[in-house]
Amino acid sequence: MATNTINYSIDDDGVVTLELDDPNQNANTMNENYVSSMENAVAKIVDEHESGKVSGVIITSAKKTFFAGGDLRDLLAIPLDEPAAAQDTTDRVTAPLRELETLGIPTVAAIAGSALGGGLEIALSCHRRIVVDNPKIQLGLPEVGLGLLPGGGGVARSVRLLGVESALMNVLLEGKRHRPDSALQVGIVDDIVASAEELIPAAKKWIAENPESRQPWDEKGYTMPGGSPKDRSLSSKLPMFPALLRKQLKGAPYPAPIAIMSAAVEGARLGFDDARTVERRYFGHVVASQTAKNMIRAFFFDLQTANGMTSQAAKSVDKPVDKLTVLGAGMMGAAIAYVCAKAGIDVVLKDISIEAANKGKDYSEKLVDKSVSRASGEAAEVARKRGAELLSRITPTDDPAATAGSQAVIEAVFEDPDVKTKVFAEIAPYIEADALLCSNTSTLPITELARGMDRPADFIGLHFFSPVDKMPLVEIIKGEQTSAETLDRALSIVGRISKTPIVVNDSRGFFTSRVIGTFTNEGVSMLGEGIPASQIEQASSQAGYPAPVLSLMDELTLTLPRKIREETKAAAQREGKGWVESGADAVIDRMIDEFDRKGRSTGAGFYEYSDGKRTRLWPGLTENFGGTSEIPMRDAIDRLLFIEAIETVKCLDEGVLESTTDANVGSILGIGYPGWTGGVSRFIDQYPGGLAGFVARAGELAERYGERFTPPQSLVAKADSDGTYEEVRA
Structure with missing residues (x-):
């Protein structure tokens, strides 16, 4: 028997309140219980309306959020390439809302918490939307970020409410989340009240003043804001939408934005019910796609698991950090100080000189100024006050004694073990005796750095x-002596500053730097093979990477990977291990030593720059590296995707990674592995033919381009046993 999730009440004036309140969950979702409850509630309203008892309807919520949207577990359960199942589900979800919408009585959504996805779709089906003025509340249709489109009437209604252009640009294509004031400005809410206590009275007042309310699109003579696609005023703009989408996607395989745009434009030419049919069909095909399943797993379930580590760890920490020291006021240290101060932590920003420390605080001042400049009116005054409070928490200094009382230290100086050891030793007499010791290093092994510490058990990366x-990610690295308590303390800080963690074991380069290094090496190696730079960059974009590989190398500066290579090679030789030269090494060395092109920061790299802005690929690449040996585009794309996946398997084999969830979250949030894959280890699982298909394709690449593509034996064995890298969830 279905559980009722909607509390039904009616007052003396005939106003029905439907309070969304699923007793089995912390948030309301569009599961079977909700669907049957809404069907029953609307049927009751219809019956009582026929007897003249109902004058209006208010939909509100008993939860912190108004409504969390579709139940993603249900969507994952929809079979691949079987859209009919998803389409049938949306019909049941939307039918009672449409019946209520057209009943001839006013309906109001009274919103005291976030209304995202299905939550906003419920609200859009009401004639009026009133929201509490709370900056924590978010409203929007962010389904595109999960590889989906709004399938509960969100496309059809937002287009009719706002017009095609505004709906696409402000709500649908980017999945923007709006605060109440922004939602009011865009037009997805109609009114704002100061407190939750004012919501229901405001809703009842509006119902009393609008006894025969209808949706604009259900009124005779309705015209769409901005014109319909049949009108010349809009039809002349329509070609810009596909062009904008092509520029945004760059050939990457994301079906949802294309489906959203198609449903919006095609549906705008039709009546509402026919537009819903168009939306329903596109929704079904997108939900039943592999991309949607990948993205739901990665951007919801994997993220939920990762972020859950911080809240769990915080429960075991006796006292939160009130004062923290950041060592090094360069770009990284300054930015770390900013996010810590923003989270309410007092920060001592220490450098070798007060001038350098003050310059580091300037970074925060610029960010605060930018935040204030974006606001207006009362919002600007609030931003100014918050900014002043943030800045007051940052104390720049060159005096080690100023760090006294710090409960945690985050070091962000040069990637030199001796320098790192020295700065920790300098402040050791002043900080708390059990202060957490953290190093922001991207490659240096934590166990080696810990040897220079008096308290290696308290040391972590x-x-x-x-x-x-x-950037939302923090990679937490455990050294050999790092204690479990230290890990919990580090996790609690990461959660406090609203970052997502992954936890890995120690190795040179850890997980993220090690894996992204294979990506950049592969891209540069292709250049050394005479493959045109333009094809390499296009392959990166079509694969779905946020930055083409040669462009990324310029941002990193070419001297950094060479420094990491030399350090890694020296370490391997000290340990008696072999060293295999990469095809990228000679290219990078020539770019630096022969052509003095070191990257964007020096004004010259794989690209040319004017006033710091990228202009074009350096023509000398063709002259000096060939550029006439094109390979199949599928090969170029797969070389980039596969080399990172294979290195990830090695990280799993060596125990650097303890879970594939960390691999997926870290690869997407930290190093730009394409989101449509669901993450680097899931890419292997979902490759056509599964693991066996991946192994076969890796073998082809190994035969054509080198042994580095040979799949690890553990992967071959897992493929032979029909295994998977997907982790079982409770």
Whole structure:
């Protein structure tokens, strides 16, 4: 028997309140219980309306969020390439909402928490949307970020409410999440009240003043804002949407944005019910795609697992960090100081001189100024006040004694073990005796760095990604002596600053730097083979990487990978291990030594630059490296995707990675592995033919391009036993 998830009540004025409240979950979702509950509730409203008892309907929520959207487990259960199952589900979800919408009585969504996806679709089916003025509330249709499109009327209604152009640009294509003031400005809500206590009275007042309310598109003579696709005013703009999408996707295999645009434009030419049919069909095909399943697993379930580590760890930490020291006020240290101060932590930003430390604080001041400049009116004043509070928490200094009382230290100085040891030793007499000791290193083994520490059990790696204020990932690296308590303390800090963690074991380069190194090496190696730079960059884009590989190399600067290579080679020789030269080595050496082209920061790399802006690929690449040996584009794409996947398997084999969830989250959030794959290990699982298909394709690449593509024996064995890298969830 289905569980009722909607509390039904009616007042003396005939106003029905439907309170969404699933007793089995912390958030309301569009599961079977909700569907049957809404069907029953609307049927009851219809019956009582026929007897003249109902004057209006308010939909609200008993949860912190208004409504969390579709139940993603149900969507994952829809078989591949069987869209009919998803289409039937949307019919049941939308039918009662449409019946309520057209009943001839006013309906209001009273929103006191976030309404995203299906939550906003419920609200859009109401004639009025009133929201509490709370900056924590988000409203939007972010389904595109999960490889989906809004299938519960979100496309059809937003297009009719806002017009095709505004709906696509402000709501649908990028899945923007709006705060209440922004939602009001865009037009997806109609009114804002100051507090939750004012919501229901405001809703009832509007119902009393609008007894015969209808949706605009159900009124006779309705015209679409901005015109319909049949109108010349809009039809002249329509070609820009596919062009914009091509520029955004760059050939990457993301079906959802294309389906959203198609459903919006095609549906806008039709009546509402026919537009819903178009939306329903596109939704079914997208939901039943492999890409959607990959992205749902990665961007919801994997992220949920990763972020859950921080909340779990925080429960075991006795006292949260109130004061923290950042050693090094360069770009990374300055940005780390900013995110820590933003989270309410007092930060001592220490460098070798007060000038350098002040320059580091300037980074935070610029970010605060930018935030204030984007706001207006009262919002600007709030941003200014918050910014001033943030800046007051950052104390720049060159005095080691200023670090006194710090409960944690994050070192962000040069990638030199001696320098790192020295800066920790300098402040050791002043910080708390049990202070957490963290190093923001991207490659240096934590176990080796810990040998220079008095308390190796309290030492751990926190690898941030640039720009720190935007990049969501932190790679946490355990050394051989790192204690479980230290890991929990590090996780709690990562959660406190609203970052997503992955936890890995120690090795040179850890997981992220090690794997992305194979990507950059492969791209540069292709250049050394005479493959045109333009094809290499196009292959990167079509694969779905956020930055083409040669462009990324320029951003990193070419001297960095050479420095890492030399250090790694020296370490291997000290340990008596062999060393295999990469095809990229000679190219990078020539670029630096022969052509003095070291990357964007020096104004010359694989690309040319003007006033710091990238202009074109350096013509000298063709002259000096060939550029006439094109290979099949599928091969170029697969070389980039496969080399990272194979290195990931090696990280699993060696125990650097403890879970494939960490591999998937880390690869997407940290090093730009294409989101459509669901992550680097899931890419292997979902490759056509599964693991056996991946092994066969890797063998082809190994035969054509080198032994580095030979699949590890563990992968071959897993393929032979019909295994998978997908982790079982509770």
